[in-house]
Amino acid sequence: MKLFGVHLPMMSSLLIWAVLWEIVGQLELTMLLPPLSSIIDKMIDIVPTASFMIALGETGRAFLVGTSAAIVIGVPVGILMGQSVLIDRLLLPWVNMFLSAPLTALVPVLMILFGIGEQTVIITTTLFAIWIIVLNARAGVKQISPSLVEMANCFGASWWQSFSKIYVWAALPEILAGVRIGFIRAVKGVIIGQLLVSIVGFGRLFELYSANFLMEHFWALLLVLFFFAFLMAEGLAALERRVSYYASNR
């Protein structure tokens, strides 16, 4: 972006908000919003601590397992839905329902089923991420040019060969977009799961900090989380850009 002829670096708008935050914080209007500088001080304090590292490990593990399951199940299911009208008719209403359902309300039910612990958090994460991944993989398959599928048939492709050599690749731009959005939803999922279970990971820390009105700690943790989520989304977006060259001419 250019302003008064000066080329502004990306995300320079964040600087304005950071300055505004600092000013409001320094005015001590509310204890809920400490100045940004003291939050960053606190961040440097708490990140190396053992309790933070353990929480990070727990959250990271739950997130990775949950999203991996969402991809491993979601992508093939989405591709099958795109290929077969029958499977599509059977599953689409459920996928659409869960996509818009308030999944948070399901977590207490999951706790009864899977216990108060990591398992519930992982399943919550998967549930948050999987539906959009399914829908995007399905949309990706729907737009494959029929002649590409005919080509594979014509040259004698087996079912597995057309799946792994044509469908997955032809739908890859949509699949990656779905995974990116799924991951962002999974961040919500893992934290909501942990908050409700409230004895593991970042959820426990959030609970601890807000219950004791440790607002600097609270904001520091939130910023760290935001930073991770942002890095991940950008990483996936970069991956998406690598395949976008063929998104327009499949």
Add this chain to the structure above:
Amino acid sequence: MNLAEKISPVNDTSAVETPAVSVKGISKVYPGGVQALDNMTLDFPKGELISLLGPSGCGKTTLLKIIAGLIPATSGEVLVNDKPVTRPGNDRAFVFQDFALMPWATVMRNTAFGLELRGMDKSEREAIAEKYIKDVGLSGFEHSYPHELSGGMRQRVGLARALSMDADVLLMDEPFSAVDEQTRRKFQEDLIRLVEVEKKTFIFVTHSIEEAVYVSDKIALLLPRPSRVSEIIRPDICRELGPDAMRRDSAYLDTVEQIWSSLRSYVE
């Protein structure tokens, strides 16, 4: 029919080569009741280029896809080298109207894709692909991606892929219709040379009369409503003339005129 007549065709088949592709009483009714083909019978002799020419809706692409084994016929049968067709096979290779290249794969991988599906070794299939990439004039583009090529070059990849299958029959579905006019002419000249060199049977679907007359050994003129082969035309053109003289040859122009007069009434 008396006995003598019944016996004589048997003697004939020993003298005359069996056709590469034989279409016998093929009908195709699409779900919803649209009749694309009605009891069509047609022979495609070995080593010739036969065009299926006709206005849109005459079922020429449908017939080609039935021969390819991509869609089933409602009744009748197709024989390729005397074996009935039930599904796609190694004896036929298809060239697609919209090229059907994998945009995420290089020219090399696209060309070798048919062989890759057969499970051939990478080095072996790439050696074969290399040869055909050279044959279609794409040397130096092995590692380019389809979006980096022009339409004409993309179809050359489609052609190289079909040729590398070493199939007896090449099925071409309006292969040059998505290519600009200049490139198309060059393509047609290359195709004539290819038919001479490759000794394969080409079945070529087109809606361009000029193109059909120019490249074909034989033209099957298909007419719609009901879909049928109205006549078989053998363009009587001397290929030795060279491409430019050929296009001015009176036999060429007469054949074009003759076909147009047959088709005229079917074009709104």
